Amino acid sequence: AQSVSQHNHHVILSEAASLELGCNYSYGGTVNLFWYVQYPGQHLQLLLKYFSGDPLVKGIKGFEAEFIKSKFSFNLRKPSVQWSDTAEYFCAGNTNAGKSTFGDGTTLTVKP
Amino acid sequence: NAGVTQTPKFRILKIGQSMTLQCTQDMNHNYMYWYRQDPGMGLKLIYYSVGAGITDKGEVPNGYNVSRSTTEDFPLRLELAAPSQTSVYFCASSYFQGANNQPQHFGDGTRLSIL
Numbered sequence: 389a390q391s392v393s394q395h396n397h398h399v400i401l402s403e404a405a406s407l408e409l410g411c412n413y414s415y416g417g418t419v420n421l422f423w424y425v426q427y428p429g430q431h432l433q434l435l436l437k438y439f440s441g442d443p444l445v446k447g448i449k450g451f452e453a454e455f456i457k458s459k460f461s462f463n464l465r466k467p468s469v470q471w472s473d474t475a476e477y478f479c480a481g482n483t484n485a486g487k488s489t490f491g492d493g494t495t496l497t498v499k500p
Numbered sequence: 501n502a503g504v505t506q507t508p509k510f511r512i513l514k515i516g517q518s519m520t521l522q523c524t525q526d527m528n529h530n531y532m533y534w535y536r537q538d539p540g541m542g543l544k545l546i547y548y549s550v551g552a553g554i555t556d557k558g559e560v561p562n563g564y565n566v567s568r569s570t571t572e573d574f575p576l577r578l579e580l581a582a583p584s585q586t587s588v589y590f591c592a593s594s595y596f597q598g599a600n601n602q603p604q605h606f607g608d609g610t611r612l613s614i615l
Contacts, residue, residue, distance in 0.1 A: 397540070422603050431590060431606040432543075478542060487558075488533070488604065492542035 390415045392481050394491035401469050402499050409464040409494050411453075411479035420482045421462045423453055426493075427475045435477075438462065449473070471500045502526050506591050506607035513581040513614050521576040521610050523591030531594045532574040533604065534558075534566065536587040543590065549574055550596070581614045588612070 395410035413419060420439050424432040436447025443455040453464045462479060479491040507522045525532065530551045535543040535558075545558030549568040563585060565577045574593075578585060588611050592604040 424603075431608050432592075432604075433606070434603040437603050487548060488545065490535075490543040490545075492540065 390419075390481060390483060390487075390489050392479050392489050392491040394477075394479050394494050396494045397492070398495045398497070400497045400499065403471055404468050405498075407464070407466040407469045407473075407496070409477055409479075409496070411462045411464065411491060412460050413462060413479075413481045414460065415481060415483060417483065421453075421455060422480045422482070423447065423451070423462075423464050424478045424480060424490075425475050426478065432478065435464070469496070469498050471498050474498045504591055504593055504605050504607035506589075506610050508610060509608065510611045511613070513578075513612065515581060515583065515614060517581050518577070518579050519581070521578075521589055521591075521612070523574045523576065523607060524572050525574075525591075525593040525605070526572065527593060527595070527605065528571060529593035529595045529605070530571065531596045531604075532568065533592040533594075534564070534574070534576045535590045535592065536560065536585075537590060537609075538587050546576065546589075578612075583614045586612060586614045 391414045393412050422437045423435040425435050426432045436445050438445045438455045446452045476493045476495050478493045482488045504525045533548045534546040544560045547566040549555045555566050588609050590609050591607040594604040595602045
């Protein structure tokens with residue numbers, strides 16, 4: 389069965405620190421991968437997506453993620469976080485049938 | 501564009517009551533989804549639809565029903581509300597065609613409490 393797992397439930401960083409959030413997936417075939425962000429009190433918004441091609445994808449607000457097929461990973465990174473990055477981050481995967489699976493989310497708190 | 505619109509935003513129900521959560525999208529997306537989000541549990545897929553007239557169960561369908569009579573609307577019905585259904589419900593939609601699997605657009609959510 390398809391699954392997505394996120395390693396960190398809660399991450400606390402100081403401003404300007406670097407960020408890496410782990411995501412591993414388990415899918416039987418072709419998979420499309422996404423990272424979404426949910427700011428407090430808001431709905432989920434797309435950060436970035438990977439369909440095919442260059443395994444390093446860049447998203448909005450300086451985020452990027454790298455698809456490593458051999459490790460079944462799609463980790464999210466940002467070189468220098470800001471206080472405004474405080475949010476919950478979800479990794480998700482879609483099969484070719486369009487059905488999606490979300491990880492449990494990682495809460496990021498950035499201290500000013 | 502309005503995107504994905506959910507109503508109501510908040511609702512309190514008594515145990516055993518029924519209600520319908522409304523969801524409509526104006527992006528002509530073929531796929532629509534209902535999720536529930538419990539604290540620290542991420543999003544769990546309740547039902548989804550690949551087009552008008554077609555629905556399918558997700559991970560946690562028990563206690564819910566859906567219908568998709570039009571492309572735009574995908575209401576979620578709770579027939580006999582139970583405390584375990586207290587949650588935040590998100591509707592989402594996306595365009596999907598073959599390998600063109602676009603990301604989902606989410607509504608603002610419905611916060612539902614069952615007392």
